[in-house]
Amino acid sequence: MKYHGYAGQILYIDLTGESIRKEPLDLDLIKNFIGGMGINSKLAFDLIKPGTDPLSPENVICYGAGPFVGTLIPGFSRSGIISKSPLTGLLGESQTGVSIGPMLKYAGYDHVVITGRAEKPVYIAIDDDNVTIKDATRIWGKEIGESTNEIRDELGDFWVSCIGPAGERLVRFANIIENKNGMIGRVGLGAVMGSKNLKAIAVRGTKGITVFQRGKFLKLVKELRGKVAASPLVDMWRNEGKIIEPYEGAYMKRGVYVTKNFSKGIPEGVDEYFTQKEYAERIWKNYYACVSCPAGDKGVLSIKGGKYDGLTFKVSNPWGTPITFNQAGIRNWDDGVKCVNMTNRFGIDAFTTAIMIGFANEIYQKGIISKEDTGGLKLNWSAEAAFKLIEQITRREGIGDILAEGIKIASQKIGKGAEKYAVHVKGLEPTMDLRPEHFIENFGQLVDPRGAHHARGYSITYIPRKGKSARSYAPSIGVPEDRIDVIAPESEADTNNWSKSRLLKWVNDYNSMSFSCGMCMRIQIAPQYSLDIIKDLFYATTGIEMNSSDLLRAGERIWNIQRLFNVREGASRKDDMPPYRMLNDPLVVGDKKFPPLKEADINELLDEYYDESGWDKDTGKPTMKTLDNLNLENEGELVLNR
Numbered sequence: 001m002k003y004h005g006y007a008g009q010i011l012y013i014d015l016t017g018e019s020i021r022k023e024p025l026d027l028d029l030i031k032n033f034i035g036g037m038g039i040n041s042k043l044a045f046d047l048i049k050p051g052t053d054p055l056s057p058e059n060v061i062c063y064g065a066g067p068f069v070g071t072l073i074p075g076f077s078r079s080g081i082i083s084k085s086p087l088t089g090l091l092g093e094s095q096t097g098v099s100i101g102p103m104l105k106y107a108g109y110d111h112v113v114i115t116g117r118a119e120k121p122v123y124i125a126i127d128d129d130n131v132t133i134k135d136a137t138r139i140w141g142k143e144i145g146e147s148t149n150e151i152r153d154e155l156g157d158f159w160v161s162c163i164g165p166a167g168e169r170l171v172r173f174a175n176i177i178e179n180k181n182g183m184i185g186r187v188g189l190g191a192v193m194g195s196k197n198l199k200a201i202a203v204r205g206t207k208g209i210t211v212f213q214r215g216k217f218l219k220l221v222k223e224l225r226g227k228v229a230a231s232p233l234v235d236m237w238r239n240e241g242k243i244i245e246p247y248e249g250a251y252m253k254r255g256v257y258v259t260k261n262f263s264k265g266i267p268e269g270v271d272e273y274f275t276q277k278e279y280a281e282r283i284w285k286n287y288y289a290c291v292s293c294p295a296g297d298k299g300v301l302s303i304k305g306g307k308y309d310g311l312t313f314k315v316s317n318p319w320g321t322p323i324t325f326n327q328a329g330i331r332n333w334d335d336g337v338k339c340v341n342m343t344n345r346f347g348i349d350a351f352t353t354a355i356m357i358g359f360a361n362e363i364y365q366k367g368i369i370s371k372e373d374t375g376g377l378k379l380n381w382s383a384e385a386a387f388k389l390i391e392q393i394t395r396r397e398g399i400g401d402i403l404a405e406g407i408k409i410a411s412q413k414i415g416k417g418a419e420k421y422a423v424h425v426k427g428l429e430p431t432m433d434l435r436p437e438h439f440i441e442n443f444g445q446l447v448d449p450r451g452a453h454h455a456r457g458y459s460i461t462y463i464p465r466k467g468k469s470a471r472s473y474a475p476s477i478g479v480p481e482d483r484i485d486v487i488a489p490e491s492e493a494d495t496n497n498w499s500k501s502r503l504l505k506w507v508n509d510y511n512s513m514s515f516s517c518g519m520c521m522r523i524q525i526a527p528q529y530s531l532d533i534i535k536d537l538f539y540a541t542t543g544i545e546m547n548s549s550d551l552l553r554a555g556e557r558i559w560n561i562q563r564l565f566n567v568r569e570g571a572s573r574k575d576d577m578p579p580y581r582m583l584n585d586p587l588v589v590g591d592k593k594f595p596p597l598k599e600a601d602i603n604e605l606l607d608e609y610y611d612e613s614g615w616d617k618d619t620g621k622p623t624m625k626t627l628d629n630l631n632l633e634n635e636g637e638l639v640l641n642r
């Protein structure tokens with residue numbers, strides 16, 4: 001059966017046996033898991049055996065693009081990859097808007113599932129129906145840009161998803177990079193590709209995607225494009241870093257964004273070091289967009305003057321990613337941009353790399369490692385040390401070989417108390433501190449299946465909100481009225497005293513559904529949508545009848561099967577606790593001092609979250625009753641009754 005919005009097929013490629021097969025996409029799979037991240041999650045749950053070594057041939061890589069990807073719906077170009085993460089040992093999921101997803105669908109595939117290990121370096125070429133496994137020996141070892149160019153020289157105008165030298169050397173936070181600048185980041189999926197001797201996937205599709213109700217679809221798209229384009233936030237995000245002070249600066253002042261391996265705040269950051277004025281004058285050059293997005297807030301950076309004059313490249317978050325390197329002690333645009341350029345070329349995650357460098361500097365300064373461990377390299381928070389460590393991590397040389405293991409394993413290997421300075425949840429470092437305040441997005445880092453990531457906690461509390469904001473927002477994502485009265489009672493309408501942890505459960509469900517359709521979480525896009533709008537778009541695009549509660553339940557099912565994947569790998573409530581440093585060290589931010597988190601406070605938030613989710617409070621596992629309600633009883637039996 002041909003579906004509108006979907007290509008209608010899953011492509012299976014086994015690299016060990018060099019076998020290729022295609023299967024139709026099942027309607028039940030769509031109704032239960034939507035597509036993209038959701039169907040990827042179900043495929044990963046079914047195909048990755050418990051206890052699989054993430055870097056073994058038995059691990060499975062699932063590419064997937066949801067039903068809105070490749071259409072004209074604004075801001076719905078995100079697609080991604082799921083596998084078992086070599087960084088966390090749990091479910092590893094990542095997405096990008098500059099993805100090969102649209103092209104995969106035009107070639108006829110919603111998902112590509114890759115198993116096994118090739119005998120020698122290969123890449124996969126998908127040219128509509130023609131799928132081949134090609135020799136990649138001559139590009140093995142080359143950087144992202146060069147590898148992508150050489151594949152295009154050989155094949156023509158293909159979209160390319162590719163690893164660099166870091167993925168080949170199994171750096172546990174190696175990225176896959178799509179079309180030279182779309183990061184499949186954070187959880188080491190580049191190393192999984194490297195472990196399979198798989199350098200790249202190149203794809204060209206010419207079949208297009210049909211929609212079910214063309215007139216209604218175009219009317220909805222026109223309205224949404226108008227809403228996105230009219231948002232004043234578009235100009236702020238798109239041009240000259242105008243967002244730096246109101247966004248990055250505000251977070252630094254609140255102590256949510258911190259520096260030097262989470263050791264202290266940097267409230268002066270955008271006033272003194274990373275100023276918008278210098279960014280606009282010397283660093284930013286232009287903007288570009290993901291497919292079908294009128295916001296176009298990604299950036300072309302081109303340094304004018306100074307030691308890196310002329311350094312030019314594209315970055316997804318052009319100001320935030322260089323500033324991230326303040327965690328490694330870097331406090332100027334030039335060196336931050338240089339670090340990002342290196343990580344992008346080598347195919348390693350910029351954020352994790354910054355943290356690893358910060359961690360190494362701090363434990364060196366505390367005497368836990370010495371010059372003997374670093375091969376004579378002095379770790380003094382300098383840019384020179386950072387550049388050297390980026391190269392050593394990529395090549396797994398010297399101390400870089402240990403740091404390439406990621407924060408959890410590296411700190412355990414180093415020992416001597418290094419674990420106390422390893423700031424992570426489930427092996428992944430948080431982007432936001434929790435010591436100054438708790439809100440939905442930073443609390444969400446504790447329960448996210450991929451570790452300390454905030455994306456699926458995205459909602460309304462990046463800016464502090466009163467109960468009345470929660471009450472008006474909650475219906476738009478499908479929270480039932482009786483739950484709204486528990487989460488944010490009328491009596492708390494004018495206070496901040498309402499339950500962020502309970503609302504997070506509904507945010508997780510809604511975002512799991514909308515991300516599986518392909519939605520971008522940035523503030524120019526996500527607030528323009530609601531459950532009702534997505535329901536209308538879903539029918540106009542696919543012709544498949546799913547009402548609002550069907551869609552939200554699918555989101556809940558996706559979130560729960562991801563949790564079950566992790567439970568099957570041994571994760572439980574203890575893995576949802578904040579890092580040691582946040583529970584033990586105070587945080588100084590300018591003239592303010594925030595105490596360490598209290599375990600009792602976090603436990604209370606987790607209790608509320610599990611209760612709202614229908615998860616067991618003692619273990620953090622979904623209960624059989626919850627799984628039955630989601631038609632996940634078979635999966636529950638497999639995991640909970642083992």
Ligand code: SF4
Binds near residue numbers: 076293296525
């Ligand atoms: S808002 Fe930015 S990141 Fe999101 S889809 Fe548009 S261009 Fe891409």
